[in-house]
Amino acid sequence: METIAEQQAAPKLTAKDFASNQEVKWCPGCGDYSILKQVQTVFPDFGVPKEDIVFISGIGCAARFTYYMDTYGLHSIHGRAAAIASGVKALNPHLSVWMVSGDGDAFSIGGNHFIHLMRKNFNINYMVFNNEIYGLTKGQYSPTSGKGKIAKSTPYGSVEEPFNPSELALGARSSFVARSLDRDPKHMQAVLKRANDHKGTSFVEIYQNCPVFNDGTFFAFSEKETKQEQSIYIEHGKPLIFGNGGNKGIKLDGTKPVIVNLEDGASANDLWIHDEHDKTKAHIIASFFDTAYDGVDFPRPFGVIYSEDRATYEESMQNQIDELIARKGKPSLDKILSGDKTWTIL
Amino acid sequence: MESIIENKQGHATLIDADSVVIRFSGDSGDGMQLTGTQFTDTAAFLGNDLSTFPEFPAEIRAPIGTTAGVSGFQVHFGSKEIFTPGDEYDVLVAMNSAALKVDLARLKKGGIVIVNTAGFDKKNLSLAGYADGANPLEDGTLTNYIVHKIDITKFTKECLVGSGLGMKEIERSKNMFVLGLLFWMFDESMDHTISFINEKFAKKPDIAEANIKTLKAGWNFGDHTEIFTTRYHVAPAQLPKGTYRNISGNQATAIGLVAASELSGLPLFLGSYPITPASDVLHELSKYKTSGVKTFQAEDEIAAICAALGASYAGGLGVTTTSGPGMALKTEAIGLATILEIPLIIIDIQRGGPSTGLPTKTEQSDLMQAMYGRHGEGPLPVIAASTPANCFDTILEAARIAVEHMTPVICLTDGYIANGTEPWKFPSKDQLKPIKVTFATEPNGPNGTYLPYKRDEKLSRPWAKPGTPGLMHRIGGLEKQNETGNVSYDAKNHEVMTKLRAEKIQKIADYIPLAKPDSGKETGKLVVLGWGSTNGAIKTAVREAIAEGYDVAHVHLHHINPFPKNLGELLSGYDNILIPEMNCGQLLQLIRAKYLFPAVGFSKVQGLPFTTIELKNKILEILKSN
Numbered sequence: 001m002e003t004i005a006e007q008q009a010a011p012k013l014t015a016k017d018f019a020s021n022q023e024v025k026w027c028p029g030c031g032d033y034s035i036l037k038q039v040q041t042v043f044p045d046f047g048v049p050k051e052d053i054v055f056i057s058g059i060g061c062a063a064r065f066t067y068y069m070d071t072y073g074l075h076s077i078h079g080r081a082a083a084i085a086s087g088v089k090a091l092n093p094h095l096s097v098w099m100v101s102g103d104g105d106a107f108s109i110g111g112n113h114f115i116h117l118m119r120k121n122f123n124i125n126y127m128v129f130n131n132e133i134y135g136l137t138k139g140q141y142s143p144t145s146g147k148g149k150i151a152k153s154t155p156y157g158s159v160e161e162p163f164n165p166s167e168l169a170l171g172a173r174s175s176f177v178a179r180s181l182d183r184d185p186k187h188m189q190a191v192l193k194r195a196n197d198h199k200g201t202s203f204v205e206i207y208q209n210c211p212v213f214n215d216g217t218f219f220a221f222s223e224k225e226t227k228q229e230q231s232i233y234i235e236h237g238k239p240l241i242f243g244n245g246g247n248k249g250i251k252l253d254g255t256k257p258v259i260v261n262l263e264d265g266a267s268a269n270d271l272w273i274h275d276e277h278d279k280t281k282a283h284i285i286a287s288f289f290d291t292a293y294d295g296v297d298f299p300r301p302f303g304v305i306y307s308e309d310r311a312t313y314e315e316s317m318q319n320q321i322d323e324l325i326a327r328k329g330k331p332s333l334d335k336i337l338s339g340d341k342t343w344t345i346l
Numbered sequence: 347m348e349s350i351i352e353n354k355q356g357h358a359t360l361i362d363a364d365s366v367v368i369r370f371s372g373d374s375g376d377g378m379q380l381t382g383t384q385f386t387d388t389a390a391f392l393g394n395d396l397s398t399f400p401e402f403p404a405e406i407r408a409p410i411g412t413t414a415g416v417s418g419f420q421v422h423f424g425s426k427e428i429f430t431p432g433d434e435y436d437v438l439v440a441m442n443s444a445a446l447k448v449d450l451a452r453l454k455k456g457g458i459v460i461v462n463t464a465g466f467d468k469k470n471l472s473l474a475g476y477a478d479g480a481n482p483l484e485d486g487t488l489t490n491y492i493v494h495k496i497d498i499t500k501f502t503k504e505c506l507v508g509s510g511l512g513m514k515e516i517e518r519s520k521n522m523f524v525l526g527l528l529f530w531m532f533d534e535s536m537d538h539t540i541s542f543i544n545e546k547f548a549k550k551p552d553i554a555e556a557n558i559k560t561l562k563a564g565w566n567f568g569d570h571t572e573i574f575t576t577r578y579h580v581a582p583a584q585l586p587k588g589t590y591r592n593i594s595g596n597q598a599t600a601i602g603l604v605a606a607s608e609l610s611g612l613p614l615f616l617g618s619y620p621i622t623p624a625s626d627v628l629h630e631l632s633k634y635k636t637s638g639v640k641t642f643q644a645e646d647e648i649a650a651i652c653a654a655l656g657a658s659y660a661g662g663l664g665v666t667t668t669s670g671p672g673m674a675l676k677t678e679a680i681g682l683a684t685i686l687e688i689p690l691i692i693i694d695i696q697r698g699g700p701s702t703g704l705p706t707k708t709e710q711s712d713l714m715q716a717m718y719g720r721h722g723e724g725p726l727p728v729i730a731a732s733t734p735a736n737c738f739d740t741i742l743e744a745a746r747i748a749v750e751h752m753t754p755v756i757c758l759t760d761g762y763i764a765n766g767t768e769p770w771k772f773p774s775k776d777q778l779k780p781i782k783v784t785f786a787t788e789p790n791g792p793n794g795t796y797l798p799y800k801r802d803e804k805l806s807r808p809w810a811k812p813g814t815p816g817l818m819h820r821i822g823g824l825e826k827q828n829e830t831g832n833v834s835y836d837a838k839n840h841e842v843m844t845k846l847r848a849e850k851i852q853k854i855a856d857y858i859p860l861a862k863p864d865s866g867k868e869t870g871k872l873v874v875l876g877w878g879s880t881n882g883a884i885k886t887a888v889r890e891a892i893a894e895g896y897d898v899a900h901v902h903l904h905h906i907n908p909f910p911k912n913l914g915e916l917l918s919g920y921d922n923i924l925i926p927e928m929n930c931g932q933l934l935q936l937i938r939a940k941y942l943f944p945a946v947g948f949s950k951v952q953g954l955p956f957t958t959i960e961l962k963n964k965i966l967e968i969l970k971s972n
Contacts (some may be wrong), residue, residue, distance in 0.1 A: 091662040116644075325635075333645060334774055343390060
């Protein structure tokens with residue numbers, strides 16, 4: 001019988017309740033501090049008891065995140081967090097599982113696990129802190145570093161094309177693709193809430209400044225002087241508008257995006273209305289990265305690019321088990337031990 | 347095949363035999379595995395003891411008619427105890443030229459060979475690599491054998507005229523003709539196979555009918571044609587009373603895991619990636635969804651073990667199955683599981699290596715990898731199964747060690763016992779010991795804190811699974827401070843933790859059985875020390891030598907790390923130690939390094955198990971020179 005005390009709701013947790021007793025050891029000015037703060041700030045709103053939350057990370061600066069959350073946490077090996085998290089979620093679907101990776105951890109050494117997690121669609125929230133550099137190994141180019149990047153291992157510039165993480169995730173059949181950045185706390189909080197609410201693997205790429213090895217890589221998207229021209233904040237059901245004072249918009253000419261000037265006679269009614277459930281259009285938005293249309297560069301999109309409601313791996317797995325048990329019954333261990341064909345020696 | 351002649355009715359003389367080895371050999375598409383399995387099941391039902399050895403090529407459909415495509419199934423059955431599939435066969439069934447070419451060498455002199463003459467036409471002879479114009483059926487190759495040349499293909503076709511089946515399906519039935527003939531030859535009933543066919547083709551009655559008709563035609567061919575002058579009867583074996591089933595090592599492994607889950611109360615999670623010869627465990631376990639088993643075919647070997655590790659972390663019985671090359675890929679994650687000190691069962695079904703090596707052939711290839719295949723100091727328990735049915739006990743032991751000592755456990759079997767079968771007097775559930783699992787539910791440190799690396803008398807740490815209120819904690823691959831588990835780079839602490847982890851594994855020796863001879867005395871001139879699948883051949887050879895008056899014993903290891911506590915003392919009671927292995931001497935090195943005994947190795951690395959005679963000759967050689 002429940003007591004009255006037990007029936008009362010537990011007092012609401014605060015951001016502080018989610019901070020572990022470990023000293024945070026990122027470099028001063030690292031974008032990771034902001035992300036940790038936003039996560040600790042929004043978690044109380046999710047209403048999930050701390051003991052039901054598990055953080056799984058791989059290796060890299062970002063992966064240390066796990067030690068700083070007062071939840072269950074497993075800091076594992078390079079690139080493998082997605083596979084470990086899959087096992088955790090498969091075994092106990094009740095847990096709220098969060099993953100933290102960097103761009104090397106997620107897209108390079110863990111690239112195979114990344115794409116397979118996307119298609120399998122476990123209900124896991126996957127944050128990738130993208131700083132376009134290897135930090136913990138002291139400054140080599142990463143799979144998201146731009147072509148020509150001069151870094152420790154590429155003194156004459158990288159010759160590789162980078163991944164566009166949103167395109168990669170969509171190509172791997174992700175059910176939730178979003179982007180935010182460390183220097184926009186409110187936006188990040190909103191995106192994290194969306195990720196938490198989404199049933200399925202929520203891929204959240206977070207642009208994160210590395211002040212030591214790649215300072216300012218994303219300043220074009222975060223600093224006042226350039227932010228409005230270089231970035232676009234997308235929202236489901238809202239037109240695609242950006243620029244100084246919202247003076248520009250994007251419309252679609254067939255499947256080709258076109259930038260129009262709203263101060264120059266273009267009508268806001270003709271603009272592309274973001275539909276995050278439209279995969280074709282999500283692919284076009286994701287391509288606002290290094291694809292120029294008619295020689296024009298497009299602003300970098302932030303927000304939820306794509307979301308799709310589909311069955312999660314763990315629920316499909318459990319449903320199959322439940323249906324089979326309902327249909328066939330659970331065999332006794334003795335029946336399993338004997339199998340179908342036996343003989344007896346008297 | 348010793349015999350006493352008796353006169354019974356019918357044209358053929360019925361001879362009692364105490365054991366017989368039959369080799370069914372044909373092209374990969376000839377259905378030899380099915381034929382062998384059906385024969386085996388029937389022999390088992392009739393109470394024979396037996397041991398089987400399926401042998402097939404790595405290619406799924408190698409070029410038809412070539413030696414690369416030969417698929418063989420060997421069954422050794424008898425009225426006495428049988429421990430091996432037999433060194434040589436009494437009867438060889440060769441469905442084509444290639445099969446005869448590959449398998450004739452191991453037919454006993456004077457043995458029976460049944461050939462399908464349709465497989466010896468010009469084309470087949472050429473495909474098998476016989477020189478132009480050469481035909482082993484005519485050139486004296488078979489002089490020393492009793493030869494039965496039968497056009498099995500033609501008889502099958504004639505028997506199925508008007509069946510409505512296509513030529514391809516008709517040809518495919520020819521293995522049933524052989525099976526029927528062999529049932530007649532060995533005085534065995536067709537009932538089991540008839541009901542198998544009816545069940546298997548319940549939805550295709552025309553195919554069922556065709557197969558049964560061909561099976562009976564084979565039987566009648568033996569009975570009526572008077573080609574065969576002798577039949578053999580193998581009486582039931584004097585096996586211990588009880589109920590038996592036939593089981594392969596991979597089946598026993600799968601069932602062992604289901605049992606371990608039930609006995610421990612832990613939900614079972616298998617993370618696996620297909621690899622020969624381990625895939626059958628994944629296939630088999632996937633059928634046990636009604637027992638709540640979760641099987642996860644991962645994107646690669648690494649993901650397979652990582653998902654299993656995640657499942658263990660979440661409070662389940664995490665298991666991964668693989669073979670040598672997959673084991674290598676899992677190495678980093680095994681290191682993580684070692685430092686996390688988390689229960690995890692890692693099953694390596696060994697095959698010939700290195701690299702892709704001999705995927706379908708057996709080898710005790712990975713003992714050193716299991717023992718030392720890690721970065722850093724990371725000793726782990728290593729246990730090995732000795733027979734197909736013993737895989738079951740080995741898995742239960744692995745699960746017990748994993749959860750009671752909080753550690754990954756490496757479990758070794760190999761292709762020989764994984765695919766081989768034997769009768770198993772299976773236990774009932776209440777004969778099985780429960781596996782004790784204790785999850786932490788309360789803080790164990792000062793001021794209500796939880797210390798994930800505070801150890802008990804076994805030196806094992808508590809297991810607090812996510813979802814447990816008040817015990818939130820972080821663990822990981824970084825070195826951890828003793829007791830708190832917090833990240834620590836302290837020099838002295840690393841040494842303390844390294845030694846604690848090793849001591850914990852060593853302490854398992856207090857909880858495992860002592861070593862003792864399986865055959866022979868506790869002291870003497872020679873001990874044959876084995877591990878894993880060499881058990882049957884060593885046991886047979888040693889028992890034969892003892893029966894002939896030689897002073898020899900057999901000790902078989904199931905626990906390889908740690909060794910049983912008395913192993914050094916036991917071995918010191920013998921003048922000579924012989925260690926036969928299907929590798930170049932891996933246990934040999936471990937024994938020499940640990941005990942400094944001048945043990946002698948005996949190595950076979952041919953993708954094939956030892957024969958009894960090879961071992962016996964080696965035993966006698968040592969005894970006679972000492």
